[in-house]
Amino acid sequence: MKNEPLISIVVPVYNVEKYLQRCLDSLLAQTFNNIEIILVDDGSTDHSLTICQRNAETDTRIRVFSKENGGLSDARNFGISVARGKWVSFVDSDDYVDADYIEYLYTVLIKNNATMAICSHRTVYRSGKIRVNSYKGSPSIDSHTAIERMLYDDQIDTSAWAKLYPIQFFKNISFPKGRLFEDIATTYKTFLAANGIAVGSDAKYNYLFRDDSIVNKTFSLKKLDLIFMTRLMTEEVEKVYPDLHRPCKRRMLYAYISTLNQMNGITDHQNIRSQIIANVKKLRKPILSDRKAPARDKAAIMLICVSYPLYAKVWRWYLKLKKGEEISA
Template sequence: MKENLISVILPIYNVSDYLDRCMKSVINQTYKNIEIIMVDDGSTDDSALKCDEYKEKDDRIVVFHKENGGLSDARNYGIKRASGNYITCIDSDDFIDLDYIEYLYNLITKYNVKMSICQHRVLYSNGKVKEFGKNGEEVLSSKKCLERMLYHDVIDTSAWAKLYDRRLFSDVEYPKGKLFEDIATTYKLMLQCDEIAVGYESKYNYLVRRDSIVNCSFNPKKFDLLEMTDKMADDVLKLYPDLKKAVLRRQVYARFSTLNQMRNAKGFDNNRKHIIFYIKNNKDILLKDDKTPKRDVLAVKLLMCGYPIYKVCWHLYEKIKK
């Protein structure tokens, strides 16, 4: 049986220092029938030049140069021009195990599904590696997969570490100009599937960069997290109203994440008050849900003691975590 063509979408913007490692991992995949779509999103370093150099070395590589439009725009641009039956997205500052595509594709074919998921490792700048993988695999209903994603139970919202039937993108795009674009998109792809295959081995390597968009100092764009999460919540509840607890947990989690990022920012007092009010107003449902992670339960209780106490405790937590 002829192998399906798989399109690898690589949005690229000023990642010259990381691109070689990423491309080496993609070019040397054990699954060979791939097209590698490099979308240079208006890079100002030598990333654009490197893209053209790679194109000359491997006829599976297609390069597009476009004006800067952001990560979502670059992903959409590449997906629309993909020829493969299946699509996987990789961030060009990350890299993948050599059997990443083969692993995800085997899950698709074994269970006859439209989407598969693998796990990832987190690589920190100090050399520390956090491993999320383990052995095993299973097939989940779309609803169960969504529930676990909402609880952040192994399954996450990231665009990467997943393989998609290209038809899932027929009416779905990543929201241009928004941060946390995957939160607004991954659930829409899941909703189109009857079942989703989940593999628990880590095959994707995620690099934590201090200069990344998400990790930079707080700015109003980071409130996109709340907008994206609430839109996801509304759409999921329309179809699965019994997932209310899971949806609420995700919405509260988004508030905590934003609250933590803005704790040293000035000029956002009203936003901070609204976020704290939301968390406190929904604390009972969260505390009574036995699926709520212990960290979130503790965070709620600390916040009830007052924001200054919570702020100090979270700072200590981050120091211990690092």
């Protein structure tokens, strides 16, 4: 590809020595040549920094930075601050990408004369099963459409990865330090800032589903950030697009139910659980009357309204089934 602009790939690194080399190998194999790979070691206590430095010695496209632990958002913000590229993409250090990941995103971007680009992704489970999340729809959409589909979890998600952004976006947008589910408070802002969004249906990003990841670990009160971040997002979205009130309600339902799922099997925080269940029940009427709301949401809200213990049992069965399923590309 002629006249390639420099594209920065920001990779936060924290205690991922088991997965890091696979991630780096996938980045070093990129068919798009003009890249810089910014590795931000966020105070790792394992051999992650050593792996970063060893790879940097053999490839000048890698730039390694080491800082005190500040969390994923802080590491991403730091990576952005030292990036030299005109465009930036984020890759998590336990994930990996196809060899044409960057080339595909940039080609889709240019072909559709867009401000930013998105590609589809695969979810890879520890069992080896793979679920492909493929986009279907127009290859060029506006911010309203992107946000509406994201609120409905309709093949466009809140993740920072699997996207290509102009670096200038992050002069006014930053990831919230010290919060979990930081992407929820950030990605929608990039959609709002975009004049046009290109979406590719091919899966080029591989997301590793880890039971031991921060999000999937045992419930703690920090995980209530999901509800807090979602509320911030929906409130701001409704100010810009008042007609998205109903999909915003659906997204809040998702945050409540996802938090209940995180609490499944624990006996602490009964008051919090009861309040979340009460909030779910308040959304019963608007969700059940929403034709665009996913069927699984409607099934979940009806089960919770009938019996939360029954819902919890069904959820455990569904999660086991989901992790074991295989959908071919």
